[in-house]
Amino acid sequence: MRLRVVSTVDGAPVRAHCEGSGRAAAGAAPPCASLDATLRRIARAATAALYDELALHPKPGLVSFVDRGSHADMDATTFMRSLFALRHYFAQVTALGACGAAFEALEGAGIAAERRMLRATGGINTHRGAVFTLGLLCAAAGRCAAAGELPTAEVLRRHLQQGWGAALHARAGAPPRSPAAAAARAAGLASANDEAARGFPVLFDAVWPALCRARGDGVDPQGARLDALLAAIASLDDTNLLRRGGRAGLDFARDAAARWLAQGGARRVGAVGHLEALHRDFVRRRLSPGGAADMLAAACWLERVSR
Numbered sequence: 001m002r003l004r005v006v007s008t009v010d011g012a013p014v015r016a017h018c019e020g021s022g023r024a025a026a027g028a029a030p031p032c033a034s035l036d037a038t039l040r041r042i043a044r045a046a047t048a049a050l051y052d053e054l055a056l057h058p059k060p061g062l063v064s065f066v067d068r069g070s071h072a073d074m075d076a077t078t079f080m081r082s083l084f085a086l087r088h089y090f091a092q093v094t095a096l097g098a099c100g101a102a103f104e105a106l107e108g109a110g111i112a113a114e115r116r117m118l119r120a121t122g123g124i125n126t127h128r129g130a131v132f133t134l135g136l137l138c139a140a141a142g143r144c145a146a147a148g149e150l151p152t153a154e155v156l157r158r159h160l161q162q163g164w165g166a167a168l169h170a171r172a173g174a175p176p177r178s179p180a181a182a183a184a185r186a187a188g189l190a191s192a193n194d195e196a197a198r199g200f201p202v203l204f205d206a207v208w209p210a211l212c213r214a215r216g217d218g219v220d221p222q223g224a225r226l227d228a229l230l231a232a233i234a235s236l237d238d239t240n241l242l243r244r245g246g247r248a249g250l251d252f253a254r255d256a257a258a259r260w261l262a263q264g265g266a267r268r269v270g271a272v273g274h275l276e277a278l279h280r281d282f283v284r285r286r287l288s289p290g291g292a293a294d295m296l297a298a299a300c301w302l303e304r305v306s307r
C-alpha cells in the first residue's frame with residue numbers, strides 16, 4: 001500500500017489517501033477506503049481530548065471552566081482559542097505519521113503549530129506540551145492505521161519506537177534546549193523529551209492503567225479522569241512544578257497526589273471535596289502541574305481512539 005498526500009498546510013500533508021491495493025498488513029486491517037476516515041477520527045480525538053482535560057474540575061492548580069487555577073495570564077477562553085487553532089495540526093501530524101514521515105517533518109509541524117498557538121493566545125503558552133505529546137501520539141496512531149493495526153496502548157508504543165525512537169533518543173541525549181529541561185537534567189529528572197524517548201512510561205504504565213482501573217471499578221468518567229490526573233501528578237517529573245515550586249514544590253505535589261490515591265481516589269466518599277481543598281492549596285503555592293495535564297489529555301485521547 002502507498003499513501004498519497006492530497007492536501008497540505010505549511011507544505012506538510014493534512015490528508016493522505018492510499019493508492020494501489022486496498023489490503024493492508026495482516027490482522028485487523030481497516031479497508032483502504034476507510035483509512036482517510038480513520039485518520040480524521042484520530043485527529044479529532046486529540047482536539048476532543050484537550051477539551052476533556054480543560055472541562056475536568058477540580059484539577060489542582062490547573063485552568064478549567066470554573067477558574068484559572070494558579071495562572072494569572074490565561075483562562076478557559078485562552079485555552080479554547082488555542083484548541084481551535086490546533087485542530088489542523090493534529091490532522092497534519094496524523095497524516096505525516098501515516099505517510100511514514102521522518103522526525104524532522106513532525107518537528108517542523110510541531111514548531112509551526114506552536115507558532116499558531118501563540119498567535120491565537122496573544123503569546124501565551126497554553127498547549128506547548130500537548131502539541132508535543134499528543135502530536136507524537138497522533139503520528140504513531142497514523143502509522144498504526146496505515147499498517148492496518150488497531151491502536152492499542154502496546155501497538156502505539158511500538159509504532160512510536162519503530163518510527164521515531166532513534167530520533168527521540170538522539171534529541172533526549174543532546175544538550176537541553178530550554179531552562180526547564182536544563183533544570184530537570186541537573187536534578188536528575190526526566191523532561192518532556194526524555195518521557196517521549198522512553199515511550200511515555202508515565203502515560204502507558206501509570207496514567208492509562210489508572211483510568212482503566214477506575215472505569216473497571218464502576219467509577220464515573222469524571223472520577224476516572226481525576227484518578228488518571230492524580231496518578232500523573234504522583235509519578236511524572238513535571239518540569240512546570242519544578243520551575244514554579246522547586247524540588248520542594250514538586251515533592252509536595254507528588255506526595256499529596258499519592259496520598260489522595262492511597263485513600264481510595266475517586267472511590268472515596270468526599271473525594272471531590274478533598275480535591276477542591278487540594279486545588280486551593282496548589283493555587284496558594286502557585287503550583288501548576290501542566291505536564292500532568294498533558295498526560296491526562298493523552299489518556300483521554302487513548303480512551304477515544306481505542307474504543
Ligand SMILES: CC(C)(COP(=O)(O)OP(=O)(O)OC[C@H]1O[C@@H](n2cnc3c(N)ncnc32)[C@H](O)[C@@H]1O)[C@@H](O)C(=O)NCCC(=O)NCCS
Pocket residue numbers: 093106107108110111128129130131132133135136177178180181184190191192193195236237238239240290291292294
Ligand atoms: C519538546 C518540547 C515540548 C520541549 O520543551 P521544553 O524544553 O520546554 O521541555 P519541558 O520539559 O519544560 O516541557 C515543556 C512542556 O511539556 C510538559 N511537560 C512538563 N514536564 C513534562 C514531563 N516530564 N513529561 C512530559 N511532558 C512534560 C509541560 O506542558 C511543559 O510546559 C517543545 O517545546 C519542542 O521542542 N517543540 C518543538 C516541536 C517538536 O519537536 N515536536 C515534535 C513532534 S510532535
Ligand SMILES: Nc1ncnc2c1ncn2[C@@H]1O[C@H](COP(=O)(O)OP(=O)(O)OP(=O)(O)O)[C@@H](O)[C@H]1O
Pocket residue numbers: 053054061062063064069071124125126127128129130131240244288289290291293294
Ligand atoms: N488546564 C491546564 N492548565 C494549565 N496548564 C496546562 C493545562 N493543560 C495543559 N497545560 C500545560 O501546561 C503548560 C503551560 O503552563 P506553564 O505554567 O508552563 O506556562 P508558562 O507560560 O510557560 O509559564 P508561567 O505561567 O509560569 O509564566 C502548557 O505546555 C500546557 O501543555
